Amino acid sequence: MRVSLRKSLVLAATATLATSLVVVATSTANAAAKLDNPYAGAQVYVNPDWSAQAAASGGQAIANQPTAIWLDRIAAIESGSAGSNTMGLRDHLDAAVEQGANLIQVVIYNLPGRDCAALASNGELAPTDLAKYENDYIDPIVEIMGDAAYANLRIVTIVEIDSLPNLVTNVSPRETATPECDAMKANGNYVQGVGYALAQLGALPNVYNYIDIGHHGWLGWDDNFDAAGDVFLQAANANGATPADVHGFAANVANYGILDEAYFDANTAVGGRPVRESTEWVDWNRYVGELEYAQAYRDHLAGIGFDSGLGMIIDTSRNGWGGPDRPTRASTSTDPNTFVNESRLDRRIHLGNWCNQAGAGIGERPKASPATGIDAYAWIKPPGESDGASREIPNDEGKGFDRMCDPTYTGNPRNNNNMSGALNDAPLSGHWFQAQFEELLANAYPPL
Secondary structure, eight states, X not given: OOOOHHHHHHHHHHHHHHHHHHHHHHHHHHHHHSOSOTTTTOOBOOOHHHHHHHHHTTOTTTTTSOBOEEEOSHHHHHTOOSTTOOSOHHHHHHHHHHHTOSEEXXXXXXXXXXXXXXXXXXXXXXXXXXXXXXXXXXXXXXXXXXXXXXXXXXXXXEEOTTSTTHHHHSSTTSTTOOHHHHHHHHHOHHHHHXXXXXXXXXXSTTEXXXXXXXXXXXXXXXXXXXHHHHHHHHHHTSTTOOGGGOOEEEESTTOOOOSOOSSOOTTOEETTEEGGGOTTTTTTOSOSSHHHHHHHHHHHHHHTTSOTTOEEEEEOTTOOOOSTTSOOSOOOOSSHHHHHHHHOSOOOSOTTOOSSBTTOOOOSOOEEEEETTEEEXXXXXXXXXXXXXXXXXXXXXXXXXXXXXXXXXXXXXXXXXXXXXXXXXXXSTTSBOHHHHHHHHHTOSSOO
């Protein structure tokens, strides 16, 4: 039967409208299906690989705690990665269902030119491998997570740690710039890669994306804080993503920043001056702990284009800083530098030290809704997994040797040329580090 041109146009318009309504309805349904806080009332998945390793290594007291799984290369999707994560993604999702869990935490971590300022966590993809990242890494993850068998699982994704902040702090003309970070800023593949991950993962109704925001000792200064927020927003609007694909942000992932300094904040006055002016530790940072940093960043990000209901995650797996060296009262010194150094709970040599830190302890146990605006304290970095090798170790994982993991290293501008504070004899990042695990247990706070 012949149809008039006018009727064809009407039918086409009707079909287009119907399709649009379906898309809108589906998007609305997806948005409505998302919980305000996925951790609230959740039974969080305990990785059996990590749990068994922890129990066999003296950590029976914490072996039942939930930790995130790390997809740190394409092979990890199917066969699992090294260290305590030998199962693939589908294996973990199946195990979560079998375990009766309804929330699983997954670190998305394989950007092109990954971690341009730290050799220990370099990845397998070249700086220009954006298409491979999208097609061979993100798409298979989305396909597996989208399986109907996992529809009742809340899947929390921590998206590309230590990536976007590098585009602010480690690029020219800063003294801390690296050629690798300059290259990633110029080619845009961090922003495009994160955007693609957010868009594809965010389209799944049971996936909750949290973008990494570094930690207070990285972005807490005024010239970093606002600039990084702008980069986060740029990524959330790139490559098909919108800010609606971002459920929240994650702070202190795989780092050691104290949750809260008990005996001072940046405005505490000592000798007639706020300790914010102490040059040896606070050094004009507005924050001295991860809780206040995360809460302040939440407010800032909501004010520049993200949803006002953002939730924050703080990684507390290694920021307890207990043990015999933990201060029990504020210093009586009237010198701001001395006061801070004698009072601070975070016992690192410098805030810029990040690799296998000596003296660290397990922090707060995972819990939901622990403070205003905080969705959870979570163990995103599984305790006992190394940050990086303390010497050159040949490997097929794309991981290099970073001198910040060498206990003899005297530092660089990013840690103000201080000693690295790293433990000796460390294996590759992600591999089990027994000596560190034992120290984390001994220095846990609250104590085990």
